[in-house]
Amino acid sequence: MSTYAQKKGFGATVWDFLTTVDHKKIAILYLLAGGLFFLVGGLEAVFIRIQLAVPNNDFVSAGAFNEIITMHGTTMIFLAAMPILFGFMNAVMPLQIGARDVAFPFLNALGFWLFFFGGVFLNLSWFMGGAPDAGWTSYASLAIHSKGHGIDFYVLGLQISGLGTLIGGINFLVTIINMRAPGMTYMRMPLFTWTTFVASALILFAFPPLTVGLVLMMFDRMFGSNFFVVANGGNTVIWEHLFWIFGHPEVYILVLPAFGIFSEIFSTFSRKRLFGYSSMVFATVLIGFLGFMVWAHHMFTTGLGPVANAIFAVATMAIGVPTGIKIFNWLFTMWGGSVKFTAPMHWAFAFIPSFIMGGVTGVMLAAAAADYQYHDTYFVVAHFHYVIVGGVVFSIFAGVQYWWPKIFGTMLNETLGKLTFWLFFIGFHMTFFIQHFLGLWGMPRRVFTYLPGQGFDTANMISSIGALFMSLGVIVLLINVVVTSVKNVKVGDDPWGDGRTLEWAIPSPPPFYNFKQLPLVRGLDAFWIEKMEGKKGMTPAEPLGDIHMPNASFLPFVIAFGLFIAAFGALYNGEHSWAIPVIVIGLLVTFGSMLVRSVKDDHGFHIHKEELMDDNDKGVKA
Amino acid sequence: MHAEEKLTYESWPAEPERSTLEAKNKFTGFWLFLGGETVLFSSLFATYLALKDKVPDSSMPLAKDLFELPLTFVATMLLLTSSLTSVYAIYQMKNFNFKKMMLWFGITALLGAAFLGSEVYEFTNYVHEGHKFTSSAFGSAFYTLVGFHGGHVAFGLMWCLTLMIRNAKRGLNLYNAPKFYVFSLYWHFIDVVWVFIFSVVYLMGMVG
Amino acid sequence: MKRLAKWRLISFLAILTLVLSGCGEPYLSALKPAGEVADTQYDLMKLSTFIMVGVILVVVIIFVTVFFRFRRKDDTIPKQVEGSHKLEIIWTVIPILLLLILAVPTVAATFKLANVDQMDKKNSKALVINVRSHLYWWDFEYPNQKIVTSQELVVPTDEKVYFNLKSLDVKHSFWIPAVGGKMDTNTDNENKFWLEFDSKRANDAGGLFYGKCAELCGPSHALMDFKVKALSRDDFDSWVKSMKDVKKPQKAQTDLAAEGQEIFNNSCIGCHAVTPSNQMPDTARMAPNLTNFGDRSRVAGVLDHNKEDLKNWIRDPEKYKPGNMMTNKYPKMSEDQLDALAEYLMGLKVQQ
Amino acid sequence: MANQQTNSGNPRVDHEYRRRKSAEEMRYQVVSFSLMIFLTLVAFGAVAMKGSAWFTVPFIILLAVVQVVFQLYYFMHMSHKGHEAPSLFLYSGLLVGLITILTFMTIIWW
Ligand code: HEA
Numbered sequence A: 001m002s003t004y005a006q007k008k009g010f011g012a013t014v015w016d017f018l019t020t021v022d023h024k025k026i027a028i029l030y031l032l033a034g035g036l037f038f039l040v041g042g043l044e045a046v047f048i049r050i051q052l053a054v055p056n057n058d059f060v061s062a063g064a065f066n067e068i069i070t071m072h073g074t075t076m077i078f079l080a081a082m083p084i085l086f087g088f089m090n091a092v093m094p095l096q097i098g099a100r101d102v103a104f105p106f107l108n109a110l111g112f113w114l115f116f117f118g119g120v121f122l123n124l125s126w127f128m129g130g131a132p133d134a135g136w137t138s139y140a141s142l143a144i145h146s147k148g149h150g151i152d153f154y155v156l157g158l159q160i161s162g163l164g165t166l167i168g169g170i171n172f173l174v175t176i177i178n179m180r181a182p183g184m185t186y187m188r189m190p191l192f193t194w195t196t197f198v199a200s201a202l203i204l205f206a207f208p209p210l211t212v213g214l215v216l217m218m219f220d221r222m223f224g225s226n227f228f229v230v231a232n233g234g235n236t237v238i239w240e241h242l243f244w245i246f247g248h249p250e251v252y253i254l255v256l257p258a259f260g261i262f263s264e265i266f267s268t269f270s271r272k273r274l275f276g277y278s279s280m281v282f283a284t285v286l287i288g289f290l291g292f293m294v295w296a297h298h299m300f301t302t303g304l305g306p307v308a309n310a311i312f313a314v315a316t317m318a319i320g321v322p323t324g325i326k327i328f329n330w331l332f333t334m335w336g337g338s339v340k341f342t343a344p345m346h347w348a349f350a351f352i353p354s355f356i357m358g359g360v361t362g363v364m365l366a367a368a369a370a371d372y373q374y375h376d377t378y379f380v381v382a383h384f385h386y387v388i389v390g391g392v393v394f395s396i397f398a399g400v401q402y403w404w405p406k407i408f409g410t411m412l413n414e415t416l417g418k419l420t421f422w423l424f425f426i427g428f429h430m431t432f433f434i435q436h437f438l439g440l441w442g443m444p445r446r447v448f449t450y451l452p453g454q455g456f457d458t459a460n461m462i463s464s465i466g467a468l469f470m471s472l473g474v475i476v477l478l479i480n481v482v483v484t485s486v487k488n489v490k491v492g493d494d495p496w497g498d499g500r501t502l503e504w505a506i507p508s509p510p511p512f513y514n515f516k517q518l519p520l521v522r523g524l525d526a527f528w529i530e531k532m533e534g535k536k537g538m539t540p541a542e543p544l545g546d547i548h549m550p551n552a553s554f555l556p557f558v559i560a561f562g563l564f565i566a567a568f569g570a571l572y573n574g575e576h577s578w579a580i581p582v583i584v585i586g587l588l589v590t591f592g593s594m595l596v597r598s599v600k601d602d603h604g605f606h607i608h609k610e611e612l613m614d615d616n617d618k619g620v621k622a
Numbered sequence B: 001m002h003a004e005e006k007l008t009y010e011s012w013p014a015e016p017e018r019s020t021l022e023a024k025n026k027f028t029g030f031w032l033f034l035g036g037e038t039v040l041f042s043s044l045f046a047t048y049l050a051l052k053d054k055v056p057d058s059s060m061p062l063a064k065d066l067f068e069l070p071l072t073f074v075a076t077m078l079l080l081t082s083s084l085t086s087v088y089a090i091y092q093m094k095n096f097n098f099k100k101m102m103l104w105f106g107i108t109a110l111l112g113a114a115f116l117g118s119e120v121y122e123f124t125n126y127v128h129e130g131h132k133f134t135s136s137a138f139g140s141a142f143y144t145l146v147g148f149h150g151g152h153v154a155f156g157l158m159w160c161l162t163l164m165i166r167n168a169k170r171g172l173n174l175y176n177a178p179k180f181y182v183f184s185l186y187w188h189f190i191d192v193v194w195v196f197i198f199s200v201v202y203l204m205g206m207v208g
Numbered sequence C: 001m002k003r004l005a006k007w008r009l010i011s012f013l014a015i016l017t018l019v020l021s022g023c024g025e026p027y028l029s030a031l032k033p034a035g036e037v038a039d040t041q042y043d044l045m046k047l048s049t050f051i052m053v054g055v056i057l058v059v060v061i062i063f064v065t066v067f068f069r070f071r072r073k074d075d076t077i078p079k080q081v082e083g084s085h086k087l088e089i090i091w092t093v094i095p096i097l098l099l100l101i102l103a104v105p106t107v108a109a110t111f112k113l114a115n116v117d118q119m120d121k122k123n124s125k126a127l128v129i130n131v132r133s134h135l136y137w138w139d140f141e142y143p144n145q146k147i148v149t150s151q152e153l154v155v156p157t158d159e160k161v162y163f164n165l166k167s168l169d170v171k172h173s174f175w176i177p178a179v180g181g182k183m184d185t186n187t188d189n190e191n192k193f194w195l196e197f198d199s200k201r202a203n204d205a206g207g208l209f210y211g212k213c214a215e216l217c218g219p220s221h222a223l224m225d226f227k228v229k230a231l232s233r234d235d236f237d238s239w240v241k242s243m244k245d246v247k248k249p250q251k252a253q254t255d256l257a258a259e260g261q262e263i264f265n266n267s268c269i270g271c272h273a274v275t276p277s278n279q280m281p282d283t284a285r286m287a288p289n290l291t292n293f294g295d296r297s298r299v300a301g302v303l304d305h306n307k308e309d310l311k312n313w314i315r316d317p318e319k320y321k322p323g324n325m326m327t328n329k330y331p332k333m334s335e336d337q338l339d340a341l342a343e344y345l346m347g348l349k350v351q352q
Numbered sequence D: 001m002a003n004q005q006t007n008s009g010n011p012r013v014d015h016e017y018r019r020r021k022s023a024e025e026m027r028y029q030v031v032s033f034s035l036m037i038f039l040t041l042v043a044f045g046a047v048a049m050k051g052s053a054w055f056t057v058p059f060i061i062l063l064a065v066v067q068v069v070f071q072l073y074y075f076m077h078m079s080h081k082g083h084e085a086p087s088l089f090l091y092s093g094l095l096v097g098l099i100t101i102l103t104f105m106t107i108i109w110w
């Protein structure tokens, strides 16, 4: 079927990616864009650590520092961690359930472009008069007070990219509900698929409150409303609630997929079925559920009163239980197994003690009365970097190393991978462990500098040196990617040799239709079952037939771009006469292309049976 | 079975909205979207309730000074009835009666437009009484909640018209039937939201 | 394996001693509690830390065992175990119990720290202080004593002191780490809480605690420090009395100071009051009250308290506190004028 | 993908059955519509009577909830099979929303 597999020129490749609706290519886009934003956010982190390395430093100004921390937090959470995880979900989840694509390929592309343009818009603030500077939480009184357009960039950029995330979440949910291969019952789904499912459900319910909050702030800042203007009857605590009703589930949106990735890695490299699979699923769902009941633990010092604080404190502690169930199940997956310490397994293994340290400080924070001391200090900074970096970032590095061969058809270098691990691992603990004490010794967070003579100097220096190690680790990873891509040694279907789930049953990279014939799933770890019975691949569940595929389309890009334009209009509303026309033009572009989409039928195309037969054993390039 | 295949009354499936994979996905996806919308509107309701009657000076009108039963009642009847007419439309769709379906959707759209008209009239009145979007937190919250709903109605109207115009000539098939169905879900959802708006905003506002 | 476990234990103990020795500064650290509130919180911290260290130890023991015992040695396929109900019950129930042990004192402490009944009681003798936060400075009003001071809070030791907290521009948070956890100063409402300052430990800390703003509030958030002078009840009463004695602006003592006072009255008095019995409502107090400026220990919360730094501050406040509300609100001062102002301001003392 | 059809094999019989079924359902829908109108009237009436707010407010909320149940189960067909995922997600959304409303009404009091 050579027509689909021709080598293309550079321009054609770019066009291909701009118009693709293939979940595997969209995955690559997510990884690429998310990776880029990770570097940006990391660079911002490095600036933070340089500024704080010594007391009274003036590497950056006070105002710039606030912009940097705000953008660091926002970029890392919304534009780096979540999109990279979305990349894995796109790349792997449909394969794991034996689907040919996601439920809404067009919307999948739209989701990506919305995220991307939202992120670009947000980062353009650096060049257009200043970035947002009220923290990633953007508390209302400060955000309304903030001069310039920084906060406007935040509000508009996050609305656009949040819309993309919401669309992505719904897409994953429907894919999992409707498109599982024959025999793939819910309780046979790999854990990464399960965590994708629950995380997507959290997205579905957590992003609307954020959207509402952002809309209210947009109205206040750009259109003269009074939601947060106390003098006119407004109330800033509304923002705090709306933000955290979103914000707390958000951290589980980040960490659940990470748990999924580690679950796959633990069982693969222990050559053992996941211990307590059903309780793992149960714990995942329970974490998701409890995640919505605890947000006010970020507001213990707001003055909600002892009743509210006590309720939320206890509810928060409860989350430790399902998380503990997971930790012990992972440990007992390895127990009695045959554990091979590959580079992905390094990350997974180190994740356990690192994440626990963050988790238990979380439970300490949950003790409301004690949190009055911890809140808004470096103790909190230490807590969340322990869970986020030790959980999410570790999982991202692990996932990159683990699925790279499946996505790109070639293995990342293991030695370099382990070098990255050691540099990053050491740097990570060095940076963040000491921060617990900084917080307890009285150092608030979000301070652009500190005075000497308060006992903070040495600890901050240590912390900054740790960041240097982390940077080195990331640089080694980049080298690894380049070296690997240049060498480009092709690998087979199951390069780790221990693959258990369906994605390892098809070529690396998979053909663009994924499964020639949908596989018949006979149990948990479908591919492993077949392997253990001595079979080479999956038993097909259907005869070879025509495959229906969606058409590529440029419209997702255009729809997202329209909102990008409109956002500039909203930003300058009331300041320039061209603002309103620009809003109108942007919205016209968006709604116009939506209209085109709905009026022009798009039935996709079919790959014919004959072509598929030609294709046998050739390993098509996607 | 091809989505655009010409079907007859006999071959028309019992659940045209869910008889292809695409349709099923659309159906599920839209329901999930409504789940998200529920949270969205709840957040707006919550904000409204927190800011109800919060005005900077006591000369400004409060909820009980503004709202009036008759107008709200008319608007409610319009929207409730349009919910019933869209049920009729789907009934005809399931019976493979394209013409009647179009007729009922047409009526639905008309009722929706009338509802919007009454809302615009109402808003202009309030503005004259000094209850503006920018005048108080109460005003901001009121217009945002009710306006969001109104925006949904307006969007639904556009959607309905687009569907009707686009499919006027080609009749029912398995490609467009799910679209009509999903639209009707959306329309009912708008109605659900309105039931809470008239209860929580208007009726409760008048009670005090 | 045994050797490694031992090594872990030793390094753990080493860290522990390091931590215990490095508890931070007594005037600033939450690990050196100096009052009832901080004590309660410190006890809770200790309890939770013990539980958490226990949890970590258990996990680490399993973890290390796995590391050594179950490395891949050959190609045999291990048994595919599904799970174990017994184990699962164990690791569900034990954490629940541990959390209960933590939850009960947490709830108790939360209610205890929120108990401000004394404040609202009629004729209560409790000391109440209204804290008003502004962009980068703190205003302290003693409503019953009818005095106002800024930047440096003065409190009596060994009794509960009650606070009403509110912000007049953006949200800040009022925090004296060594004495107790923080409370936000919202723009919407008045928050209430109490603290207690222990006389003995206040002495150890030099009688002066550091206070901080703990909520991001703009460029100079990092510099929004204040100080707390903890005095015995008698000393406190005499401080209140000497404050109240200042009925009208103090007379300058020297010629230079008189010149400074003149400049001050021309350029600064619009914002800065130099009498403590400030009749204006809190919203109208635009700048720190300078009645007892000479008694303070810092200029603008962060600079050393001497004439040089004071002159630097007046010369260019923006340099020391970016975004502050004083910059450019008064004419430029010559060096002579600065000398005069410094002389005058440093002489503003209520306690000799 | 093969799509699942629930045909008995005889289209005529099948359609007779279906037509009857959906006509019957239509009757239910008309009934529930009348009920909804009725409930609306009662709610408006309750407010017009200007009774005590302690009674009126919960009462009209209750009526609204009943009405919405009609909408969901009859107009939006949630009573039909194949609505497991929709109801799961709708109710979850509702739960999250209700908690939000509850907190906004209790702990934002100033
Ligand atoms: C991936 C992200 C992530 C994760 C997973 C978590 C997990 C948890 N978090 Fe964290 N948190 C953040 C990200 C995250 N957090 C961020 C970003 C912030 C700051 C936001 C900001 O202000 O900018 C924050 C802030 C934050 C606060 C507010 C602090 C403050 O500002 O004052 C609190 C308070 O309760 C808290 C609690 C918890 C708890 C209880 C968990 C639990 O889920 C942890 C559960 C895990 C374990 C407990 C370990 C394993 C369990 C066992 C081994 C079983 C036995 C255990 C026991 C018996 C205890 N977090």
Ligand code: HEA
Residues within 6 Å of the ligand: A038, A039, A040, A041, A042, A043, A045, A046, A048, A049, A069, A070, A072, A073, A074, A076, A077, A081, A134, A135, A136, A137, A381, A385, A388, A389, A392, A393, A431, A445, A446, A447, A448, A467, A470, A471, A472, A474, A475
């Ligand atoms: C996913 C989330 C995430 C991640 C991964 C990180 C990663 C890191 N963060 Fe994080 N951080 C947050 C989320 C995250 N952070 C949030 C939400 C806040 C709160 C913000 C707020 O207060 O509002 C915060 C705040 C925060 C602070 C506190 C700021 C303050 O309160 O004043 C600090 C200080 O040390 C810090 C440091 C770091 C460091 C050193 C890393 C490191 O792990 C980073 C490692 C990465 C690198 C080192 C990249 C290396 C890059 C290169 C070498 C560049 C090459 C460049 C090019 C080729 C262009 N962060």
Ligand code: CUA
Residues within 6 Å of the ligand: C136, C171, C172, C173, C213, C214, C215, C216, C217, C218, C220, C221, C222, C224
């Ligand atoms: Cu005030 Cu920070």
Ligand SMILES: [Cu+2]
Residues within 6 Å of the ligand: A247, A248, A251, A294, A295, A297, A298
């Ligand atoms: Cu949280």
